[in-house]
Amino acid sequence: MSTTSADTRPTAAGEPPAPTVSTLELAGVSRWYGNVVAVNDVSMSLGPGVTGLLGPNGAGKTTLLHMMAGFLAPSRGAVTLDGRPTWRNPDVYRRLGLVSEREAVHTFLTAHEFVLASAKLHRLPDPAEAARRAIALVEMESAQDRRIGTYSKGMRQRARVAAALVHDPQVLLLDEPFNGMDPRQRLHMMELLHRLGDAGRTILFSSHILEEVEQVSGTVQVMVAGRLAASGDFRTIRRLMTNRPHVFAVRSTDDRALAVALMAEASVTGVELDRTGLTVRAGDYGAFTRALPRIALAHGIRVRQLVPEDESLESVFSYLVEA
Known part of the structure; x- marks a missing residue:
């Protein structure tokens, strides 16, 4: 599989430069646990821009994201990032960021400490500057020195997004990122995902709420009972649902x-x-x-x-x- 590169483009103040284009490929991917099939023969290709992964709870969205992120091995098929498998390949984390649905956050840390720790784990040359930039992206400057344990769920989500963006990944995977956000936080997060997608990043976010996907993404992958039920332009899928x-x-x-x-x-x-x-x-x-x-x-x-x-x-x- 060939890949292409995008020129670095100037961005708004505080935003990282546009990354090299990356493509995430799934070919005939299945995952089962004993007799339970969580994901069944899914194939898709994700390139630059924002894509919504839509489906009811229990459809297999989280399992699919975890395979994309290299946390789970496919029982069958292959998941690759720029032609290389994500499973047992730590190098993919240089180009990939993940915000999981489960909150794995040390609540005794401040947001700044949490994001800074992520920058240091990535061995960035200037972790303090990377943390400052990521926190500014999610508009958390005024609360960055408070302990995460004092945050609302929506604020914790934004801190986790900052940690996932701290190393300027080409690919960002988000599992139900709008959970717990108030209307203003949701609007800001939607605008951020639009900007990142327009800058050349490959963004995939999951949701079980149709309106969230409609407002953020024109391209949709619909999951039902572990299968890819529909794929493509949102307007076409919306028409299928309406008719x-x-x-x-x-x-x-x-x-x-x-x-x-x-x-x-x-x-x-x-x-x-x-x-x-x-x-x-x-x-x-x-x-x-x-x-x-x-x-x-x-x-x-x-x-x-x-x-x-x-x-x-x-x-x-x-x-x-x-x-």
């Missing part, structure tokens, strides 16, 4: 009349009426939700309740597996 079949519970002032009217609607594939109201099966979410108010108004019916009954992430993502 999938849906089930709605509907309550109105005249359920029987509404049921009859809905059976003539093209987007409706089935209607069931019982004592609690209507269960409507729609082939197109958008078309049905636009048609329902029009139909109700035309028949003088007031809709009192419209509740999607299959809106869990597991339901949404399972549909992508079958699509």
